[in-house]
Amino acid sequence: MSAPREQFGSRLGFILAAAGSAVGIGNMVGFPVAATKNGGGAFLLIYALFVVLVCLPVMLAEMASGRRSRKDPLGTYKTIAPGETHWMIAGWLSILTPFMIGVFYTVITVWIIGYLFSIIGGNLDVLADPASFGAFINDTDIFIYMAIVAAIVFLILQGGVKQGIEKAAKVLMPALFFMLIALVIFVLTLDNAFAGVEYYLIPDFSKINASVVSAALSQAFFSLSLGMGIMITYGSYLGRENPVPGSAKLVALTDTAVAFIAGLMVLPAVFSFNPNTNTADLSDSSIGMIFTFLPKIFLALQTTIGYTGASLVAAVFFLLVFFAAITSLVSIIEVPNAALMSETGLSRKKSLGVLGVLMGGCAIVAATSFGMFDWTTSFTSYAGATKSVFDIIVDVFYDTILPFNGLLICLFVIYRWKRHNFNEELESGDPDYKGSLFEKYVNFSVGTFIPVILFLVFINTVALKYFGASLIG
Numbered sequence: 001m002s003a004p005r006e007q008f009g010s011r012l013g014f015i016l017a018a019a020g021s022a023v024g025i026g027n028m029v030g031f032p033v034a035a036t037k038n039g040g041g042a043f044l045l046i047y048a049l050f051v052v053l054v055c056l057p058v059m060l061a062e063m064a065s066g067r068r069s070r071k072d073p074l075g076t077y078k079t080i081a082p083g084e085t086h087w088m089i090a091g092w093l094s095i096l097t098p099f100m101i102g103v104f105y106t107v108i109t110v111w112i113i114g115y116l117f118s119i120i121g122g123n124l125d126v127l128a129d130p131a132s133f134g135a136f137i138n139d140t141d142i143f144i145y146m147a148i149v150a151a152i153v154f155l156i157l158q159g160g161v162k163q164g165i166e167k168a169a170k171v172l173m174p175a176l177f178f179m180l181i182a183l184v185i186f187v188l189t190l191d192n193a194f195a196g197v198e199y200y201l202i203p204d205f206s207k208i209n210a211s212v213v214s215a216a217l218s219q220a221f222f223s224l225s226l227g228m229g230i231m232i233t234y235g236s237y238l239g240r241e242n243p244v245p246g247s248a249k250l251v252a253l254t255d256t257a258v259a260f261i262a263g264l265m266v267l268p269a270v271f272s273f274n275p276n277t278n279t280a281d282l283s284d285s286s287i288g289m290i291f292t293f294l295p296k297i298f299l300a301l302q303t304t305i306g307y308t309g310a311s312l313v314a315a316v317f318f319l320l321v322f323f324a325a326i327t328s329l330v331s332i333i334e335v336p337n338a339a340l341m342s343e344t345g346l347s348r349k350k351s352l353g354v355l356g357v358l359m360g361g362c363a364i365v366a367a368t369s370f371g372m373f374d375w376t377t378s379f380t381s382y383a384g385a386t387k388s389v390f391d392i393i394v395d396v397f398y399d400t401i402l403p404f405n406g407l408l409i410c411l412f413v414i415y416r417w418k419r420h421n422f423n424e425e426l427e428s429g430d431p432d433y434k435g436s437l438f439e440k441y442v443n444f445s446v447g448t449f450i451p452v453i454l455f456l457v458f459i460n461t462v463a464l465k466y467f468g469a470s471l472i473g
């Protein structure tokens, strides 16, 4: 007989772990910059609507199916639809996706810890030169940082669900909130800070067009860790006496609140540095923002709080982002890990060892694709652009397959697992859900327009990414 499935020790532990997954690099800079560039409060409104109307029901579909099957995503598809090849493919996709996104996320986390060490070592002034980022990511030191990140993730995951994932979330998440609030308070006291707040929040509906709407949905979907099998896996570790709908709402709320509050830290800092900042000056990518833009801003603080003070603020920021990244990385690696353990019967430690070699190998290859090796840097080209190994992973898994996996789980839950089973699972542990308006909404949306919306996002991404043509203008 196999051992009973591991479980989170408490509902709070589950919520913190799931929120730890959701709160990641995307929240800290991706969201604030996207909001500022795309209509401020208007973007926020659209984003919030997507979180509630689209993402929350998908999260429920993931958590409920996982809690019912008590398996990883592959096991979930296999248990609910035994021997059905097409659903097996969906199952494999939901293992491959977190594996590959885990690879790209590892690379970014490695850079973050590298910057953190470098700042602690007194090198903020060096990092403030935008050119140093290119040198940093091509330095072989990153492999040392990669070993450190791998060791931390291993240390957490080998402890299991309760003693590893839950325990880490219970320490890292409160620490993260505390640092975030401390930084927001500090930043808001800087000169011109409120110009940034204004830019961030004042709605400009003229900026809203089809591609902004689509970007808001993608951002919300990724930010809530959907389409990666994470919520299926974490749901499988939740006891049936715990409410799923109530917990999912809190996870979505926490994630959105952190993203929103992060904006109150990033934008005021940017505007205090340069009151005349134009939104076009803001970097388009989170990566550009974190590694080339923000260090410059932190360094500028030295005129008021000295070099050590400026380094301290920068270090707290990178530690905060690092904590956010680690809890996300842990959650994403747990997906293939849970599948590997259950498919092969390997112990947790051995399974992590195997994954460490496989994912570590891929992460090393991806990390060399920024100029270290020509072969991985100019790996191929499509839609008129040269693509590195890293670019391909981002394009294929992050941009394209994510909404597709979301679409599959919606169809699976409603049309294969069936509506009444889905409802019954969500009612277990949450009797108020039964017959509620929310239940009716979830039922209707997951079976109808949410899959349609996700399909449109998927098709548009394929057209845009691989054929250079936008269908929605």
Ligand code: PHE
Binding pocket: 021, 022, 023, 024, 025, 026, 027, 101, 102, 105, 222, 223, 224, 225, 328, 329, 331, 332
């Ligand atoms: N929600 C995470 C973020 O915003 C996304 C993510 C989760 C990425 C888990 C990787 C692993 O950054």
